[in-house]
Amino acid sequence: MKKKIVVFSGAGISAESGIQTFRDNGGLWENHNIEEVATFEAWTKNKELVLNFYNQRRKQIMNSFPNDAHKMIAELEKTFEVQVITQNIDDLHERAGSSNVLHLHGEIMKARSTLNPQKIYPLFNWELRVGDKCEYGSQLRPHIVWFGEAVPEMDRACKLTETADFFITIGTSLNVYPAANLIHVAKREITKFLIDPGDIKVSHINNLTVIKSKAVDGMKIISQKLTELN
Ligand code: APR
Secondary structure (H helix, E strand, O other): OOOEEEEEEOHHHHHHHOOOOOOOOOOHHHHOOHHHHOEHHHHHHOHHHHHHHHHHHHHHHHOOOOOHHHHHHHHHHHOOEEEEEEOOOOOHHHHHOOOOEEEOOEEEEEEEEOOOOOOEEEOOOOOOOOOOEOOOOOEEEEEEOOEOOOOOOHHHHHHHHHOOOEEEEEOOOOOOOOHHHHHHHOOOOOEEEEEOOOOOOOOOOOOEEEEOOOHHHHHHHHHHHHHHHO
């Protein structure tokens, strides 16, 4: 039976694909106010502003491509069972070939009914506008988990993490909860890696190797190590 790797990714994995992170210098939250674009209150106040913010994100993502870090994670499926749990709303893991991707914070290439949250629609165009409606006639919103909203996939993410044989966290500042808790959910005894060029504060994590590199360089090191450990 193949051993199971859980990869927990954040904005940093897509940085080398040209997609801005949130909290680095020049990151998205430096030029946009979270309260104005990424909360339910913002949506209630100004739908057009919120839709435009996500339209710009969607346009950028549609014009980007998976990088070698995404691809190396997909490649691991040849040897391991691989579950990606991502905080990212982009679809670069899927486009790189990963088969099992759980999006904790939603997906930019989908829209959701504001009347029935179960009704989720794929988007093929970069633009979602005021007046675009679901089958019940209510406005569509981006399929994104906004600040202050529940994270419906968190339970599933915890269950998947509990059964991991290896845990990799890559390109996340571990600032946003509950997602950042996953590293604590992984079993104590398993081998864990953290790849990030920044100084990430983690404490009391057993068996953790920190690789202070960008995603692509870090994944080259990890792929090699995992092959040796398998
Ligand atoms: N390779 C790997 N990591 C990188 C790279 C790179 N080339 N460039 C930057 N990073 C790292 C940064 O050092 C930082 O630790 O990526 C991390 C990005 O952190 P954040 O911008 O905070 O992004 P993330 O952790 O994914 O944010 C979590 O916050 O705003 C919300 O919902 C949004 O899902 C997002 C959540």
